[in-house]
Amino acid sequence: GGKHDQIALPADLFGKDRQNSLGFDLANETTLASLASVFQEGAQAPFTAAPELGDGTSSGETRPVLNPADHSDVVGSVTEASVEDAQKAASLAQEAFAEWQSVAPQERAACLERAADAMQESMPSLLGLIMREAGKSLPNAIAEVREAIDFLRYYAEQAKRTLGPGHKALGPVVCISPWNFPLAIFTGQIAAALVAGNSVLAKPAEETPLIAAAGVKLLYQAGVPRGALQLLPGDGKIGAALVAAPETQGVMFTGSTDVARLIQAELAGRLSNAGKPIPLIAETGGQNAMIVDSSALAEQVVGDVIASAFDSAGQRCSALRVLCLQEDIADRVLTMLRGALAELTVGRTDQLKIDIGPVITAEAKDVIEGHIEAMRAKGRRIEQVAIPAATAAGTFVAPTIIELNSLSDLEREVFGPVLHVIRYRREDLDRLIDDINATGYGLTFGLHTRLDETIAHVTSRVRAGNIYVNRNVIGAVVGVQPFGGRGLSGTGPKAGGPLYLGRLLQQPPVPPRHSSVHVDPAISLLAEWLRAKGKTEDSEAIRELGGESALGMSQELPGPVGERNTYSLHPRGRILLVPQTEAGLVSQLGAALATGNSVTIDTDSGLEGKFSDLPAEIAARIIWSSDWANHGPYAGALVEGDGNSLISVSRRIASLPGPLVLTQAASSADVAGMDDPYCLNWLLEEVSVSVNTAAAGGNASLMAIG
Template identity: 50%
Template sequence: MPNIPPPFTAPYAPDDAEIAARLLPASHLSPPQEARIHRTATRLIEAIRKRDDRLGGVEDMLREFALSTKEGLALMVLAEALLRVPDARTADQFIEDKLGEGDFIHHETKSTAFLVNASAWALGLSARVIQPGETPDGTIGRLVKRLGAPAVRTATRQAMRLMGNHFVLGETIEQALERGKPRSGQKTRYSFDMLGEGARTAADARRYFDAYASAIETIGKAAGNHALPDRPGISVKLSALHPRFEAISRARVMVELVPQLLDLAQRGKAHDLNFTVDAEEADRLELSLDVIAATLADPSLKGWDGFGLAIQAYQKRASAVIDYVDALARAHDRKLMVRLVKGAYWDTEIKRAQERGLDGYPVFTRKAMTDLNYVACASKLLALRPRIFPQFATHNALTVATVLEMAEGSSGFEFQRLHGMGEALYEQLAKDHADIAYRTYAPVGSHRDLLAYLVRRLLENGANSSFVAQAADYRVPVPALLQRPADAIVRPQAAAHPKDSAPLRSVRAGAAQFARRRIRRAHRARPTADRRQGRDRRPQADRRCNAGPGPRSGGRSARGFRRLEPDARGHTRGGAGAGRHLLESRSAHFIALLQREGGKTLDDALSDVREAADFCRYYAAQGRKLFGSETAMPGPTGESNALTMRGRGVFVAISPWNFPLAIFLGQVTAALMAGNSVVAKPAEQTPRIARGRSPAARGRHPQERAVSRHRRRPHRRGADRASRHRRRRLHRLDRGRPQHQRALAAKDGPIVPLIAETGGINAMIADATALPEQVADDVVTSAFRSAGQRCSALRLLFVQEDVADRMIEMVAGAARELKIGDPSDVATHVGPVIDVEAKQRLDAHIARMKTEARLHFAGPAPEGCFVAPHIFELTEAGQLTEEVFGPILHVVRYRPENLERVLRAIERTGYGLTLGVHSRIDDSIEAIIDRVQVGNIYVNRNMIGAVVGVQPFGGNGLSGTGPKAGGPHYLARFATEQTVTINTGCGRRQCCVAGWGGVSPGRSVASRRNIGLMLP
């Protein structure tokens, strides 16, 4: 039996300084080596700048349309979306929107490249039609007036296709092979990349598998008699072969994906091809290596040296991955190929880490650290020859020169470049070193699939700091391009970018971090152990105050708590700071409660706990800012005026069952930080979660009994009593029911302020410029996560008629891949609804929709309180008359000229909580934002999961009263304003001890009072 290495594990986001401290000392080569590197790199850079390519490439496009300019950004968006827009109206609107953002009319190019000149001419001509202007002789002005919109559309589309023809080797593998045939005496190697986004549906995965299988057979037949490594290759993306290629679905992925990858690998072996598994995001690294290890273990691949994978040097775990791959090669006695790249998803990795509030990033935040790590990884790979065949993918002349020097020869490795890029560099390299091999990574696919790929390449290579962008800029001196990465870093403390060194730790979004095997195991084990210790186990705070006194004690508690300074309110045993620490130290217990009592999946339960901690942290900070000092107001000489904020008294906080920890604790914490006391009433469906309350939050918990297996509701008399109580001066309500609001309005006594958020018929609008895969991801997340039991969940999707069939099909296919079942199972995507009554209401609505609407999808559901995702197409939006609080999506088609009708339909619902917009047309987005009265609008992303302190949450109309939870104006609603005016000059000359006015402006009210009393 081979000595199989254990599954890959490595720190997900280690400290940059620690890595730099290890890499910096080993990065310096001898002076003769550095001199040779300098000469080689200089020669390559000069070749890049001297090359006069009549056709042009990415470097020429970046020189002409830099991404730091409006024209460059507009061109990027046009390239990404225009060719997938089927209708003329939307295409014209899109073109006008983008070409109006830059100065394409006066964009004079001096490039000799045909691609650049043709694109600039077509775009400039189109811009002139949109913004007509006369040239001195009047010819252009007259011409464009005769051309009109159809010609503009044709010219712009042709410019996009021209770019596509240059950056894609062929739309089919046959075309690519024909174009890739070597010219006389030319030695070429290709790795073909079949374009396309990751699979969202099972049909997508089958289509991608068939495309890969067909391409392997076609490439193999045309490969000739060369042997590896001269043989051509193919790159395979694992996320294209499975619709749920994610860590939480690992068991399913290993059963379904490994046989598919093995099948393709066996086909690759039959033709002795280079078969490379492409790199994925950091979250998928462990899963990717699990799939690769399982595939390599199959004895049918023995004796084949063509299997390989890509490793990203911008990931901090790159070196550990190389060690793991080497261990696999040793264990199976195989030779493996490893493509070393720098990475193409940097922006995504940074954003995800910030959203999750991680302690660090999985990727480097300075490009110099990526370059430094690339060289270190290259050195390690070269040392592992011949068991590992390194493939160095780079367009950086300094990196190429450094690898050449470290290789000490020309055998046992190759370089790689992207098709359409790096041609001048590698042509010069081939002249200087005829025995050096390089391979072209060539995309193959339709123009529609190409453009998302092209945008990634532009983003990857078009940043101001990238070598490709700087090499194309003649203003950058050559010595600046030859600065060594170690010289840019200098010391370990400078390894991280100062602006990106700390993710948003103070406002964590609560997204689960289950990409790591260690985290998944910990969260599976701890709640299980917690359940074994007893179903009625309660946190320490719960045992401390199982039941509070009656309502009469609230006033005394409020006065005592109000006298505490804001810092003290945040640090008492029931204050915000203590609450945060209790939540974080006992997160496993609360997760177990949320899963057992609230039916939340592991991901949602962890999000609830983290959001609760965010509320505690945020409101403590806001309270210190708002209540920590008084505001001095202007006034006449001899008088002081100060404005202060003070608590109102007693608040009633009613917990919502869908967020029984986060929202409940958020409202309680806000009231306490404002100096109030709280009567806290838990939700009937989730009483146990709410029992760990603050000593300052007093109140009876009616009907606290365990929820049965069938999740029946206790009755609601407690909430009604709290609403009607005559001594209750204040009221705070979330997810409120109309009867509560009517009871509140009918009570005698002082006017009671109401803070409420009550859900809505939330809509999303997707037009033809939107990326279907992105729409599918965001719709499925927004409509079906948490079993649709979020106030912000998507209920009504408006899709432009021209693209509706494809988008609805993709959304339905993605929904079909969701796992419904036990929420304690980490692989579950959709758990149960809250109780039997909720299920009965949803079942009744489904039954009605089946007779009134077109059913696109109805998933299977287990027995119990489970409701599977459903998708219905309505004839008109008015068929949905009320909020349906569950995993049911309603779709309406619309014509682009009827967008105003869509907005009126949204307005007529009376709700105004959340709205989603998917479009690449800025004018349309701005018009929608300006038109609708909605609390939270999300553009080109999902519409759930508002982050405390980042996306204050709340609606208007039937969706709430405001102010927004988790926002800067929230705490003020829990307080009253008090103005204190003091006459500091009492009519005697002696009062003016400090000049007219008696007291310096910065003194507190208490100081002014004391001085006034002490004066004779």
């Protein structure tokens, strides 16, 4: 009955430096009775939210907040900020910034840890609010609060390990969070920005301001000054005003790709106080797929697919949208899926027996149902759950399975309880992977197979930020499966990962254990080419870049026994280089090659002739062009320049089709005077792979430890 020294207890899962959050045993009648009492008490006193400005003033109109599962249930009321409030808050954030940045990183981290402890203590009341305001089930609400607590503790730990007095914050940072994780993502954004030393302008989703206000209150109680954290509830006009405010020095955004593009375009029109492009961290959803081959265990596939597609009514960025079944097993798996679908119960989430809750708004319901009807009109086979009459009081969509002819039938992400299914032949596996990659999205991806060679092949080819093998594709755990995508799915870095805080600082720190023995061979070739031209110092600098790059780094992160979670750094893709000088191009090319990337170089630089005799192996990775759009899409951009010329280039990059481009800039003086004018980490793609090691017939890792 004693504890095994190699098996961590739940609270110690992440090691001695970070405590795991605690949940509830929902099979315990005493626990359920206690929670029910708290929920009933919370339902008697309406919740409120209002602007929280640093000077205590605010204005705006008040409206009710309704339960999406039952519009007769008034959860509370929100007083929404005005555009004038937003502009004033930005000015106050600038005034408060210096004082908050001067607080030692250890004390800023301590504020987050106190907030985490308070949130853990307040969990029952927070659960009741999330269930009513966001329409979440109790298990989903518990997971949400736990994730928020984990974010607070993770970023606190990261700050204590990596930040010192020399790490300067950006300034006022705008945090725009979504309604589908109204506490977890909201808290994660704020926690990271605050602990890095930035003042924060928090704009929660219009649909879920009450839980955001509750989270901010806990942070105030933990010691965060009101000037350092201001709450601005409201609609999109408030977010737009905050992004456009001249004081804003960074933006963190989770939402649609279209809105992210608008934010990028706005930010491209000006520079930060340091004369750099204003950082944008955007996470923008995905067309997430799962491939299931004929070796997969069908019973496990069905459970994981149902959870991945329909949990939270499919309203997760990570949710499964397209299930790809090998044709040999498609009929059997689909029959089982239809049976499992019929067992799902839909309704108000204040009952434990309910599996699927509402979608967030009537507008969302109309969009999802419009898609289903469009597929029906095209003759696609559709399977749906009948939903009870009582759901008419809310905004519910029947969980739906739609069989498609091909992936091209889908033109956009459908953000709700809709699973699309396509069939493929084994010999067409690579073509299927190409089709998935060609969507341009790359957030989550799932694979079910018991063939090791298939796991190795598929995971090496698919371009997604979070890859899950023989398990569901939802529920990324902070610090265990750092979360974030690539391409149209976001800019990076990953939330709950080691690079995140660095994007919120003027000069990012190097995370612990962040190194690699791998060096791209092109670096040695470039160094030799420079040495042959008599540029000895440049040659040595390029060799050092190769040694500094973490390309190829792979490390296993702590997590539960029976699951292997690996975090690795890969080449990001094609990088756009916009140099002004020969030295600038050497620096840019060195950074891009050191991180394993290929490049497009702007021919308007007039430098092509000076680099015409590069080694063939390097030249093969270079395209010279003035037509940037024709040779994209780009996973990043390195620009040499400053002032108006930099703004002009930034605007041109922001107008390119395809993914949002993470742009770094250095002046010619920076290139001449700095060892690392460009951050190599922003040229690497973070990939998290989570493998259920018990799926192949036994928990081998557990048996191996004796």
